[in-house]
Amino acid sequence: MDSEVVFKQEFEINGGDFVNAGESASKLKNILKEIGIDTDIIRRLAIAAYEAEVNVVTYARHGIMRILIYPEKILLTVEDEGQGIKDIDLAMQPGYSTATDEIREMGFGAGLGLPNMKKNADIFNISSTVDKGTKLEITMNLNDKNVRD
Amino acid sequence: MPEEKIKLSEVIKQLNLKIECREQFLDKEIQGGYVSDLLSDVMANCKEGYIWITLQGHPNIVAVAVLKEVAGIVIINNRKPEEETIKKAEAEKLPIMTSSLTAFELVGKLYELGISG
Numbered sequence: 001m002d003s004e005v006v007f008k009q010e011f012e013i014n015g016g017d018f019v020n021a022g023e024s025a026s027k028l029k030n031i032l033k034e035i036g037i038d039t040d041i042i043r044r045l046a047i048a049a050y051e052a053e054v055n056v057v058t059y060a061r062h063g064i065m066r067i068l069i070y071p072e073k074i075l076l077t078v079e080d081e082g083q084g085i086k087d088i089d090l091a092m093q094p095g096y097s098t099a100t101d102e103i104r105e106m107g108f109g110a111g112l113g114l115p116n117m118k119k120n121a122d123i124f125n126i127s128s129t130v131d132k133g134t135k136l137e138i139t140m141n142l143n144d145k146n147v148r149d
Numbered sequence: 150m151p152e153e154k155i156k157l158s159e160v161i162k163q164l165n166l167k168i169e170c171r172e173q174f175l176d177k178e179i180q181g182g183y184v185s186d187l188l189s190d191v192m193a194n195c196k197e198g199y200i201w202i203t204l205q206g207h208p209n210i211v212a213v214a215v216l217k218e219v220a221g222i223v224i225i226n227n228r229k230p231e232e233e234t235i236k237k238a239e240a241e242k243l244p245i246m247t248s249s250l251t252a253f254e255l256v257g258k259l260y261e262l263g264i265s266g
């Protein structure tokens with residue numbers, strides 16, 4: 001059984017809103033700093049959260065990012081309603097991207113977001129249904145020294 | 150041996166960079182530099198306190214720079230940041246500079262000043 005949630009917060013992400021993409025990840029980072037989470041964990045989680053957020057903005061209509069902090073771990077979930085991913089193994093390959101030229105011009109579309117998330121997460125899970133949406137689960141393990149109360 | 154690091158304000162003076170935001174928070178030591186126009190590459194590889202060299206002027210460079218806690222952004226090749234980019238950068242106290250140099254030339258000069266990747 002999971003232990004008790006110490007902290008919980010949700011962020012909404014709007015598809016197509018490139019100007020504000022990254023703001024949820026920024027807010028999340030500030031919260032983790034305030035709580036006093038280990039800086040290396042914050043750095044890794046901020047990268048994963050940013051990449052997940054940008055993917056929702058780029059490829060989905062709407063999404064919710066949730067942060068759940070337990071005494072022994074942080075769980076970040078990002079769930080979206082959108083086109084979904086047909087071939088997850090392919091999408092996970094570095095360099096694979098379906099970004100349009102217009103999106104690439106803004107600096108997105110290197111095909112590195114999902115690989116970056118996986119690399120920085122302690123545990124990374126992704127599931128997706130075409131024409132419905134995608135769900136990501138990123139877990140970071142904490143030592144109990146990481147959460148002050 | 151830890152050498153003394155050059156300040157952003159000194160880099161701006163030496164390389165004749167144009168400051169696009171209000172002139173503050175330039176008193177930071179530059180820890181290194183990174184050049185890339187691919188945002189997820191910057192997310193993966195740029196480090197805290199680095200100076201980030203890019204062609205991009207889109208507002209999303211601010212979110213990336215703030216998350217990575219870079220010392221500042223230099224937009225090269227005479228490109229200009231969008232107005233929204235400057236607004237966001239000012240709100241985040243993030244210095245944005247521009248240069249007429251190419252990435253190659255600018256990085257060469259940064260190396261001469263003792264900044265490396």
Ligand SMILES: Nc1ncnc2c1ncn2[C@@H]1O[C@H](COP(=O)(O)OP(=O)(O)OP(=O)(O)O)[C@@H](O)[C@H]1O
Nearest residue numbers: 055059084091097098108109110111112113114189
């Ligand atoms: N939330 C999502 N919904 C639908 N498709 C997605 C989603 N996230 C990723 N994809 C698909 O997986 C591909 C790879 O994603 P990834 O984040 O690795 O790279 P990218 O977004 O194309 O480029 P980068 O993240 O480097 O800017 C995307 O091009 C897209 O086709």
Ligand SMILES: [Mg+2]
Nearest residue numbers: 051055113114
């Ligand atoms: Mg991506």
